[in-house]
Amino acid sequence: MLEIKDLHVEAGEKEILKGINLTVKEGETCVLFGPNGSGKSTLLAAIMGYGTCKVTKGTIAFKGQDITNMTVDQRAKLGIGMMMQRPPNVVGVKLGDIVKVAGKGDDSAIKNAAKFKLNGFLERDVNVGFSGGEIKRSELLQLTAQKPEFVLLDEPESGVDLETIDLIGAKVHDLLYDPKACGVGNAVKRHVASLVITHTGQILDYIGADCAYIMRDGLILCSGRPMDLLKDIREKGYGECVKCRMVKM
């Protein structure tokens, strides 16, 4: 589904990603771990095609097409969606307007705003004065309308209370799993692939995960089973990870 080869990315005149190789298969959930500032958000932004990220070398392919030079909207139309950690305020543009346009005529998401606890938010300027949890729910409502085939989730559960995590977890689950396949909430077959950044791994309780990568200083240090890596990070911290890789090399 997504194949990244030797990706080098500059942001603000500085090389941030220094040769990333990463693959996400159809229907897979892959996790990105890594300390703050390692370049995880930059990688997601580069996949979405944001202008702040300049690809200097390497390629990104999606569904077999080279998307390295595509515009953001072209990528979105191909089926990539993103939940940003800190989306910008857009004064004058209402959340409802975005959800409406993203839904391309299907207004089921907008009607379900209440299920995202976003009553009264559709008429508000998007992200302006939204709390941390409101931003997450608004991002998920937009993505639900958009129906992407592959989602980039940047710390979907960070900075929100436990109750909100439950709601976010359920909504991310609905986004990834085909509700018709095995009944709502119980589906086993994922129809949407994703790349998820998480520090705590809490979101994985809701959506499961198939593979994981650890990033540091713009490089992928190792990959493995998500729960194994998470356990190592929890017990030994990222410092050990580096050593482990050194040994391997």
Added chain:
Amino acid sequence: MQNGEDVKKALGKTAAYGSDIDIDRFDEGTYKPEQYENLEDAKEYKDRMTDVGMATDENNRSGSIIFIDNGMSHCSNKEQEGVELMSTNDARKKYDWLKDYYWTAVDPQKDKYTAKTYLEDSDGYFIHVKAGYAVKNPVQTCMLLNKNKSIQNLHNIIIVDEGASLEIITGCATSSHANDALHVGVSEIFVKDNASLKFSMIHNWNTETGVRPRTVAKMGKDAHFINNYVLLNPVGSLQSYPAALLNGEGSSAAFNTMCLSHKGSNIDTGGMVVLNAKKTSAEIMSRSIVKGGQIIARGRLVGNAPGAKAHLECRSIMIDDGGSSIAIPELEAHVADVEMTHEAAVGKIARDQIEYLMSRGISEDDAVSMIVKGFLSGSINGLPLSLKKEIDAAIEKANLGS
């Protein structure tokens, strides 16, 4: 009454702002235009009127006055008991008391345009709302400039008597063959004690048209005035600087200006509010989109009485290189107990905002136009829905994407 000789001298007086226009270059406008009983019959002008917010079926309107060049072409009134609608010159004949208003808000010697209007005895619309009468639906007025190479001189008078309320939607437009022409409109507005007026203007001129409105509103005690000024299509040279004089305690005025400046347009807009009485308040808000041409956004607040509160905001989005945007906010206080603030910002639309919308599958052009629409109309309260629709349509037509 003024001394005619003095006013004649003022014919040579250049205006304080805006490029100087040679008024002698223009022919006299038509005084006896075709008369339309029913606006739907004015087929030739219907589209132009609709474009500037006129409801030609007159549904949801209390009344309509249409001027073509210098003469009235239509006048209808559904609110006979509370509202009087007629031409200014008819009103002068009918009411001797009108001399207490006529040329008392605007000084005929202000500049060559007011002098010309005075000396021509120009006609215009007269709107009077009787005391205590709340007019439910807006009154609509439309000023069509039809004769090419001519000057349209108008003199409007609006009186909202004690405790009354009124909304006016005005559209000004040139017909397609009248391009190189000049529109001069003097408007004298009186909002009496406890009365309110909401006045929304939308314009559709041509690439070479000159426009010089002269508007002053005098406000009574606890009187409220909202003035929305919308210009979205190309214009030759427009200079407008309406003023509200807050003479009554507790009165307020809000000037909202929304402009889209096109290549070749020269726009000088803004407004002044003079806070002469205690506890008066004012807001001047200017939003402009510069696609080309030049736009100057002025705003001036003068605090002359204690408890005056006022805010001025000039914001401008530059779409491309090749145009210029100048914001001139001025705050002037003559007593200590005032609270006056201003904000000004000029820049392009932040790239991350455009890309955020694009990441939802929205094209770059559509993302820009969503942001611009929100910037122009979303932030201003009390904009009539019909005007908002016109704004959205004009932004779509202007194709602002890069």
